[in-house]
Structure formats: C-alpha cells, structure tokens
Amino acid sequence: MKKVLYRHLFSKVLGLTLLLFPLSFYAQEEAEPATDTATEQSAEAVEGDPVKGKQLFNQNCAACHSLDRKMTGPALANVETRLAEDEGLDKEWIYAWIKNSPAVIASGDSYANKIYAEYNQAAMTPFPTLSNEDIDNILAYTAAPPKAAAQSTAATPAGGEGSGGSGSGISNEIILGALALVFGLLVVMLILVNKTLRRIAEANGVVIEKEKEKRLPIWKAFVQNQFLVLVSVIFLLLGSAYFAYGFFMQVGVDQGYAPVQPIHFSHKIHAGDNGVDCKYCHSSARVSKTSGIPSLNVCMNCHKSIYEYTGGPDGPSAEDLAAGYTNEFYTGEIKKLYKAVGWDEENQSYTGNAQPVEWVRIHNLPDFAYFNHSQHVSVAGVDCQTCHGPVEEMEIVEQHAPLxxxxxxxxxxxxxxxxxxxxxxxxxxxxxxxxxxxxxxxxxxxxxxxxxxxxx
Incomplete structure (x- = not known):
C-alpha cells in the first residue's frame, strides 16, 4: 500500500494572513496627517522652546513636580491654561510666583495662600535666577494639546467625511470587518478542502500519516530561542539591579534599631514617670556637637538614695509584668550600676574599683556628615523628640527617625x-x-x- 506524507494545510493560512493583515492599516494612514497638523498648530501657538524648557524643568522643577501626577507640589501639565481658565491668573502672576513665591503669599493673594495651605504650609523654593524667557520655555514644555480639541479633530475631519474615512468614504470598521470575513471564509474553505482530500485518499487506499512533531524538552527549546534568552537575561539583570539598589540604599539606615544594653535603663520610668529632663543627663547637647553619654556619676546623684525600685504610682502594668519588667528586675539593674561605679552600698562609700560599661551605640551618623547638637538644641530650640521620637514612652530606646x-x-x-x-x-x-x-x-x-x- 502506498504511503503519502501529509502536511496540514493550516500552514498556508498563515501566509495568506500575513499578506492580508497590512491592508488593515490602509484606512488609518489617511487620518494621520490631520492629527499631525493639529499637533503642529498647537505647538506653534505656545510661546517658548519646549526643548530648552524640558532641560530647565528637570534641573529646577522635577524634584517636587511631575507633569501628570501630584508629588510634593501639584501636577504641571498645561498649568498655564488651567490657571488662566480656572483662576483667571495671567502669565505675570506665574512669573512672580516662580521667582518669589513667599512674597506672593505674603501679599495676601487668595490662590497663593490656597496652594500654601493645601501643601502643608510649605512655600515653594524661590527661583529668582530664572528669567521670563526661561519660564516661557518651561511653560512650553508643560503645555499639551487640549484633549477635547484632539478628539474633535479626529471626529470631524476636513471636508465633512466620515470618522477616519479613506478617500472613498469607507470607514475603518467596514474595512476591518470585510478582512475578517474574508479570513474566516478562507479558513472554512481550507477545512473543507482538507476533509475532501482525506476522503479521496482513503477511497483510493492511500494511508495518510501525519508528520510526527518532535517536541524538544522545554529547557532545550528555551536555550535555542535566542530572543527568549535575551529577554530573560535583561529581565534578570534589571531585577538584580533593582534589588541591589534597594539593598545598598538601606546601608547605614538603622531606623527601628533597639539593642539590648549591658545595664537596662528605662527612659519610660526616668523621663516619663519621673519627668527627668533630657538635658539633665545629656547636658553636653546644649553646648557641644554631641549629646554625650552620661557618666555613671550622674546616675549616682539619685541612686545613692534610690537603691531599689518600688514601682510607679500605679504599679507595674500587665505588659511590663509579661515582659519581665518587675520591681525585682529594676532593683537588680541598680545593683549592676553599683558594681560598675564601685559603690559599697553597705558602707555608703566608693571602693575605687570601677568597671567601664560597654554601652551599645544606637544613633550613628556617617563620618562625612556634620551635625551639631548645640546649634539645634540651644540656638534653634528644636525639641529632642523631633529627631529621637517619644523617648519618654520607650522602655528600650530605639532609633526613631531614618536620619x-x-x-x-x-x-x-x-x-x-x-x-x-x-x-x-x-x-x-x-x-x-x-x-x-x-x-x-x-x-x-x-x-x-x-x-x-x-x-x-
């Protein structure tokens, strides 16, 4: 019996599709010149150079503003048109605002004070060095063709023809529908031809053998596909770079760091329950760069007389008891203090046998960063809690701010x-x-x- 290798006819459909598919774009080519013309007319109506404006925007504005979404400041897409239509503000107002926004706010301008209040009462940084021409360039970059006008142009082309119509007046939908119908008919015809040929072959005693598809293992198929390999490598590189960047950006950022100290010191009891001023222990914060670690002699000013802990005014809370912070625990920490400072509790005298306490540092700025406590505490009057958080509520002190x-x-x-x-x-x-x-x-x-x- 004669054997004939039979190939599926659907492979021919793909070739016909590739020939017919480009025709679907024929009708769209007619509508493109109208859109380009509208864009060019809108660009000509804007004063300034948008190319220079983009550079100025990235240098001066991009840190706080975006074109299409709210950041530290409002979105700036089409800002000149919006201010003119919604608030009745001209370009002179924009010049004054950009060059010296605090002065505009101080003048009592209603819209300026509205923006000032909306954005947490943080005035925009003044840019007195920007000229009117620079601002025009920035406004040209932020300006965009009105969406309504673009849609209107697309809906009503010149000459009163149909939407997106070709020269013959046939719409895109009709052309695409006709192509889809032709494609469907071809598929049906090929299926019928396929069945007919099979019946004829079987009637003549011809055995039809389908070509066996040799399926490669997935990993071999993947390796042989250079495009997939390239895309996967790029994806892995970008993903690795993202996670590496995130990791390195956290180096040195120890927010939430709360180490266990060799002698437990409860700021909640001292600064909270007993109201001890922060600067009583950290006195150097008022006059020097660093706040300093209090010496044990400062502790002994009180603990010569306070040799045991009898609890707060309301006694230990249930949370403290569950964490093991009992009266006996705190009394034991006082005994550690006596041992470190060399205090003979029975004879009420110093033995001279002191031991250094290896405190674990919590807040640590990089060596290349200068910070002066006295400038902030004494000169500026900044509260300790601004940087260190509610220390008076902390049983174990932790780094509150990212620093x-x-x-x-x-x-x-x-x-x-x-x-x-x-x-x-x-x-x-x-x-x-x-x-x-x-x-x-x-x-x-x-x-x-x-x-x-x-x-x-």
Whole structure:
C-alpha cells in the first residue's frame, strides 16, 4: 500500500494572513496627517522652546513636580491654561510666583495662600535666577494639546467625511470587518478542502500519516530561542539591579534599631514617670556637637538614695509584668550600676574599683556628615523628640527617625527658624525677610540646603 506524507494545510493560512493583515492599516494612514497638523498648530501657538524648557524643568522643577501626577507640589501639565481658565491668573502672576513665591503669599493673594495651605504650609523654593524667557520655555514644555480639541479633530475631519474615512468614504470598521470575513471564509474553505482530500485518499487506499512533531524538552527549546534568552537575561539583570539598589540604599539606615544594653535603663520610668529632663543627663547637647553619654556619676546623684525600685504610682502594668519588667528586675539593674561605679552600698562609700560599661551605640551618623547638637538644641530650640521620637514612652530606646539626608533636608525646608529674641539672627533675619518678603524664615532660606553646611 502506498504511503503519502501529509502536511496540514493550516500552514498556508498563515501566509495568506500575513499578506492580508497590512491592508488593515490602509484606512488609518489617511487620518494621520490631520492629527499631525493639529499637533503642529498647537505647538506653534505656545510661546517658548519646549526643548530648552524640558532641560530647565528637570534641573529646577522635577524634584517636587511631575507633569501628570501630584508629588510634593501639584501636577504641571498645561498649568498655564488651567490657571488662566480656572483662576483667571495671567502669565505675570506665574512669573512672580516662580521667582518669589513667599512674597506672593505674603501679599495676601487668595490662590497663593490656597496652594500654601493645601501643601502643608510649605512655600515653594524661590527661583529668582530664572528669567521670563526661561519660564516661557518651561511653560512650553508643560503645555499639551487640549484633549477635547484632539478628539474633535479626529471626529470631524476636513471636508465633512466620515470618522477616519479613506478617500472613498469607507470607514475603518467596514474595512476591518470585510478582512475578517474574508479570513474566516478562507479558513472554512481550507477545512473543507482538507476533509475532501482525506476522503479521496482513503477511497483510493492511500494511508495518510501525519508528520510526527518532535517536541524538544522545554529547557532545550528555551536555550535555542535566542530572543527568549535575551529577554530573560535583561529581565534578570534589571531585577538584580533593582534589588541591589534597594539593598545598598538601606546601608547605614538603622531606623527601628533597639539593642539590648549591658545595664537596662528605662527612659519610660526616668523621663516619663519621673519627668527627668533630657538635658539633665545629656547636658553636653546644649553646648557641644554631641549629646554625650552620661557618666555613671550622674546616675549616682539619685541612686545613692534610690537603691531599689518600688514601682510607679500605679504599679507595674500587665505588659511590663509579661515582659519581665518587675520591681525585682529594676532593683537588680541598680545593683549592676553599683558594681560598675564601685559603690559599697553597705558602707555608703566608693571602693575605687570601677568597671567601664560597654554601652551599645544606637544613633550613628556617617563620618562625612556634620551635625551639631548645640546649634539645634540651644540656638534653634528644636525639641529632642523631633529627631529621637517619644523617648519618654520607650522602655528600650530605639532609633526613631531614618536620619537620612532626605529626611534632614525636608526638615530644613519645613521648619521655621525661631528668630524672636535671638541676637544671633537679628541682622540676617532683617536682610532675608526683605529679600523673600516674609516674616518667617526656614532653614532652607538661610542656606540650610548648601552642601557645605553638613559635608566638610
């Protein structure tokens, strides 16, 4: 009996499809010139150079603004048109706002104060160095063709023809429908031809053998497909870079770090229940760069007389008892203090046999970052809790803030400097208040964002 190798006819369908598919784009080519013309007309109507504006936007605005979403500041897409239509503000107002926003707010402008209140009362950084031409370029970059106009142009082309119609007036939907119908008919015809040929072959005694598909293992097929290999390698590289970046960005950021100390010291009891001032123990924070670790002699000022813990006014809480913080536990920590300082409790005298306590450091800034406690505590009047959190509620002290560069910069931008009654700021306050037209000055206005302030 004769054997004939039979190949499936569906492979021919693919070839016909590849020939017919480009025809589906024929009708769309006619509509493209109208869209391009509308875009060009909109671009000509905008003053300024959008290319230069993009560069200026990235240099000055991108840190706080995006074109299409709200960030630190509002979205700026088509901002000139929106301000003119919604608020009745002209370009002169935009010039004044960008160059000196605090002055516009101080003048009592209603919209300026509305924005100031909406964004956490943080005035935009003034840009007095930007010229009107620079601002025009930025506005040209932020301007976009009105969506309604674009849709109207697409819906009503010149000459009153149908939407997206070709020269013959046939719509895209009709052409695509006709192509789909032709494709469907071809598929049906090929199926019928296939069945007919099979019946004829079987009637003549011809054995039809289907070509056996040799299926490769998945991993071999993957290796032989260079495109999939390339895409997978790129994906793995990008994913690895993302996780590596995230890992390295956390190096040195120890927010939440709460080590166990050799002698347990409860800030909750001392600063919270007993109301001990932070600067009583950390006295050097008022006059020096560092806050300092209190010496054990400071502890002994009180603990010469306080040799056991009898509990707070309400006694230990259920949570403290569950964590093991009982009266006996705290009394045992006082005995550790006596041993470290060399205090003979029975004779009420020092033995001279002191032992250093190896405290575990919690807050640690990089060596290249300069921070002065006295400047913040004594001069600026910043509360300890601003950086260290509610220490008076902490049984075990932990690092409350991330202490990153961005966190410090945001504080400088948002915190007003206390200049009243401070002779150090009298002269500089008078000059800067005239320059910015405001009564309140932030640390950023006084150079708090300069690199040399913190890095030396």
């Amino acid at each position: 990153t560069m961005g966190w410090c910069i945001n504080c400088h931008r948002e915190t007003n400097v206390k200049v009243q009654g401070n002779a150090y700021y009298e002269a500089i306050h008078e000059e800067l208040s005239k320059k910015y037209g405001v009564e309140e000055l932030t640390a950023a206005m006084m150079g708090g964002l300069e690199c040399g302030k913190c890095h030396y």
